[in-house]
Amino acid sequence: MAYTKNAEVLSPERRSFASSVNKIRDQSEKSLWAPRRVRRFGRIPRHRSLFWLLSLAVSFSICIGIKIHFHGTASSLQIGNEESAVNNVAEQPRKTRRQRFAPCEVPFLDSVTYLLEPEDNIKFARFSLGYVEREERTLLNEATEARFGGHQTFEDREKSYHATNQTIHCGFVSGPDGFPSTGFDLDEKDKYYMKTCRVVVSSCIFGSFDFLRRPTSKLISEYSKKNVCFVMFVDEQTLAKLSAEGNAPDDRGNIGLWKIVVVKNLPYEDLRKTGKVPKFLSHRLFPSSRYSIWLDSKLRLNADPMLIIEYFLWRTGSEYAISNHYTRHCVWEEVLQNKRLNKYNHSAIDEQFHLYQSDGLTKYDRSDPNIPLPSFVPEGSFIVRAHTAMSNLFSCLWFNEVDRFTSRDQLSFAYTYLKLKRLNPDKHLYLNMFKDCERRAITKLFHHRTDT
Numbered sequence: 001m002a003y004t005k006n007a008e009v010l011s012p013e014r015r016s017f018a019s020s021v022n023k024i025r026d027q028s029e030k031s032l033w034a035p036r037r038v039r040r041f042g043r044i045p046r047h048r049s050l051f052w053l054l055s056l057a058v059s060f061s062i063c064i065g066i067k068i069h070f071h072g073t074a075s076s077l078q079i080g081n082e083e084s085a086v087n088n089v090a091e092q093p094r095k096t097r098r099q100r101f102a103p104c105e106v107p108f109l110d111s112v113t114y115l116l117e118p119e120d121n122i123k124f125a126r127f128s129l130g131y132v133e134r135e136e137r138t139l140l141n142e143a144t145e146a147r148f149g150g151h152q153t154f155e156d157r158e159k160s161y162h163a164t165n166q167t168i169h170c171g172f173v174s175g176p177d178g179f180p181s182t183g184f185d186l187d188e189k190d191k192y193y194m195k196t197c198r199v200v201v202s203s204c205i206f207g208s209f210d211f212l213r214r215p216t217s218k219l220i221s222e223y224s225k226k227n228v229c230f231v232m233f234v235d236e237q238t239l240a241k242l243s244a245e246g247n248a249p250d251d252r253g254n255i256g257l258w259k260i261v262v263v264k265n266l267p268y269e270d271l272r273k274t275g276k277v278p279k280f281l282s283h284r285l286f287p288s289s290r291y292s293i294w295l296d297s298k299l300r301l302n303a304d305p306m307l308i309i310e311y312f313l314w315r316t317g318s319e320y321a322i323s324n325h326y327t328r329h330c331v332w333e334e335v336l337q338n339k340r341l342n343k344y345n346h347s348a349i350d351e352q353f354h355l356y357q358s359d360g361l362t363k364y365d366r367s368d369p370n371i372p373l374p375s376f377v378p379e380g381s382f383i384v385r386a387h388t389a390m391s392n393l394f395s396c397l398w399f400n401e402v403d404r405f406t407s408r409d410q411l412s413f414a415y416t417y418l419k420l421k422r423l424n425p426d427k428h429l430y431l432n433m434f435k436d437c438e439r440r441a442i443t444k445l446f447h448h449r450t451d452t
């Protein structure tokens with residue numbers, strides 16, 4: 001029992017280790033049990049053996065009951081522990097594993113001094129996107145509330161996948177006049193500041209889920225310190241907690257390099273879903289920005305943002321860069337894993353997954369030489385983007401999937417990419433799906449907070 005319980009709260013990697021331990025234990029238990037039972041049955045008269053058999057059956061079913069019960073509590077523990085420091089290899093040092101999850105070399109330029117932004121790359125698709133700002137009253141009868149993501153119909157959703165001049169839903173949709181704010185409210189001064197940013201590094205902590213990790217200052221160039229905006233979005237609860245711990249923002253609203261921006265009136269009850277707003281919609285939050293880097297708050301930035309942009313985007317001629325998952329490549333596996341760890345309501349996952357299967361999502365086939373991506377499952381904690389039309393469209397589409405379905409964005413990534421590709425054969429999203437070991441080389445992973 002204890003094993004089962006532990007297995008539930010372990011990270012996925014340790015978990016698979018634990019489940020193999022479980023299997024071994026099960027087998028050894030069986031072989032321990034079998035001879036004893038035989039001996040006992042040999043001595044006990046027949047009618048008594050029936051009694052024993054019955055009690056065995058009863059205790060077995062009690063066992064199952066307890067097991068289910070344990071599963072129940074373990075899964076509620078699991079909430080808030082999601083993605084929890086997935087690489088906590090240190091607790092269970094195994095050489096092969098450690099090697100497997102070691103960072104790999106990322107050959108950055110030596111300095112930002114001679115960096116030259118490429119001329120606007122003509123291969124990138126050009127079209128202009130507008131965003132739905134306000135829901136019309138006719139769409140909202142009295143029964144429905146205005147929502148941050150708006151009320152996108154299925155027809156609108158289908159159309160939005162076409163890379164042409166059009167106006168699409170992309171969060172920040174307000175209700176008609178007289179409706180309350182749909183959330184993600186920011187101070188005007190912060191908004192003004194955010195409008196000035198050309199290159200952005202951003203992250204968020206909602207619900208005090210993580211400690212604040214400052215970028216490693218000595219690895220950030222003076223150029224970037226002056227020209228890049230480092231913005232950490234927090235809710236009021238997190239700010240209060242940081243301040244109480246002696247980590248209050250200074251006069252300029254900074255903690256180290258991070259400019260702290262407080263978000264009021266969070267748009268979703270699910271804090272993870274709320275976290276996807278800054279994660280996917282940096283082109284909306286920073287309307288003048290041309291490049292952005294997202295990192296989850298469990299990561300510390302250990303490299304210069306301009307060198308990151310040069311390496312992941314400019315050097316490869318890409319407009320969007322994200323790492324692949326360290327172990328899983330197929331959405332089918334990801335769905336199983338999500339359910340196993342009880343990451344989300346199972347029927348909601350099924351609903352989303354069934355729709356995706358009926359609309360073109362295929363299993364990842366590593367033997368297919370024309371496979372469009374090195375993996376169908378991303379490790380989305382680190383994303384580098386040029387704010388081009390195609391990249392912004394992809395970000396909006398991915399966000400809309402998360403808004404409509406589950407906050408588990410690893411489930412919707414490949415579907416969104418493949419559908420966008422299918423519907424726009426002549427317009428390409430230049431996506432650089434890099435190796436997870438590269439992400440590990442430029443960010444340091446920490447455990448989530450456990451004291452909240």
Ligand SMILES: *[C@@H]1O[C@H](CO)[C@@H](O)[C@H](O)[C@H]1NC(C)=O
Binds near residue numbers: 127
């Ligand atoms: C799309 O918009 C751009 C500028 O906003 C314009 O130059 C172009 O002609 C438009 N394309 C079409 C097909 O309407």
Ligand SMILES: *[C@@H]1O[C@H](CO)[C@@H](O)[C@H](O)[C@H]1NC(C)=O
Binds near residue numbers: 345
């Ligand atoms: C789970 O998801 C289904 C389908 O989306 C929904 O009807 C149900 O209310 C959800 N259950 C919980 C406990 O949230």
